[in-house]
Amino acid sequence: MYKFTLVSYLRSLFALLLLGIFASCETTKKVAYFQDINAVGQSELANTAKFTEPLIQADDIISISIFTIDDKTGMIVNQVGTQAINTVANQTAALGATPPTSGFLIDKNGEIDLSVIGKVKLIGLTTYQARELIKEKAAVFYTNPNVQVRFANFKVTILGEVARPATYVIPNEKVSVLDALGLAGDLTIFGRRENIKLVRDNDGKKEFAILNLNSKELFKSPYYYLKQNDVLYVEPNKGKAASLNQARTQTYALIGTIVSVLIVLITRF
Template identity: 85%
Template sequence: MKRRLSNRKLINCFILVAGLLLASCETTKKVAYFQDISAAQQSELSNTAKFTEPVIQSDDILSISIFTIDPTTNMVVNQVGSQAISTSTGSTSALGATPPTSGFLVDKNGEIDLSVVGRVKVTGLTTYQARDLIKEKAAVVYTNPNVQVRFANFKVTILGEVARPASYVIPNEKVSVLDALGLAGDLTIFGKRENVTIIRDNGGKKEFARLNLNSKDIFNSPYYYLKQNDVLYIEPNKGKAASLNTARAQTFALIGTALSVLIVLITRI
């Protein structure tokens, strides 16, 4: 009886160790980024991915500031702007907080309503083009106005095997895949680096693309730079399943040990 119980414990231990070894082998494979870059190429690699400035769409929120010679006028215009819309986006900022989003909402007609300046159609324009248009209209009312326009809700969502999956509001229009993953705390050890999926809304249709973080070709991809509302999904690798199996094996081992102790106690009664 004792020998049989001892053999059972040895089998349980073997299953546990084997599971740990399999998980370790799987999760340490293909962990490093850009593995195909040789030492000779490190100083020659160039980024040829083309950055396209995002255009303003309906339901975007714009942060708009108009500065004039009269500081009193500045206060009136920009105070109205800060109160134009203030709604919680449920997103995480680049600093990790969850602030409300303030700014001018682009309505269904593609227009924003500015104090004194009036309604301005901005859909289809970049923030630079919108700035020039607003400056032109503001010059009718103000002397030499200085206008600043940026997105207040440039959002990307990162899901799957990252340290901090969430939606992130980024105060910058030029955001790369690597920037976004950095905000999310990088991939976990179980993230599939050779198969990162990007989901993009293109004119009401969903567009899918896959990127390989193990390859330098990512720097040439048209999806290297993200657009507002892009979604990144990092698929779990086989190591994730192995880790779950290891946890299951540990549970079985504990159950087996408990049963063995119970049997010993019963036989001694």
């Protein structure tokens, strides 16, 4: 009777130790995205987030290309921004810094200085509006100019539990949270899908938001589409903390092994 009670006690203790180990690990029930989308062929989600074109601000770098009938005259304008940036690039490379992006830097007055055309104020405009303005001014000097304008340094930063945390320069102005996370190689198994933190610089003030990848309501969020210089932070879950605590895990494993050996020895005598 005593032997049976001791064996039962040791087995119970072993079971509790196993529960303690597994309880420290995060379950996978919250890994899948958009868990509230269940019905096959579900109707479209109403009132989804609307994209707002970003406005050009001071210190932005804008890529501008002007094409004309005479390729040589167009090259005069197109090379100005690149030459100016390359001069700075050579200086920063000598210091071991990352070279800047090629393009025209918007100065503190919100202007750029184009060869032949002169100064053009672009601050507060969308790239489409900037294109039309530059095209109008270029038409004075060139025949039927074709102008292309886009952000050369539209960047977002993804930190935390993603495969490739980094700052990404994106050639497309319309980038969503999912696009950005895709660039970063998606979340790791340890990332909290329901608590993605977004930090945004809004007129010199920091703005914060929480995004939930587990819910389809993400598509309605005003923060679904990112803006320049947005920062996404993926918080680690409890499983990450448990995985980092190797000493505790090894101790549990050692105790479990010892208890298993004791159970085997007791049951044989």
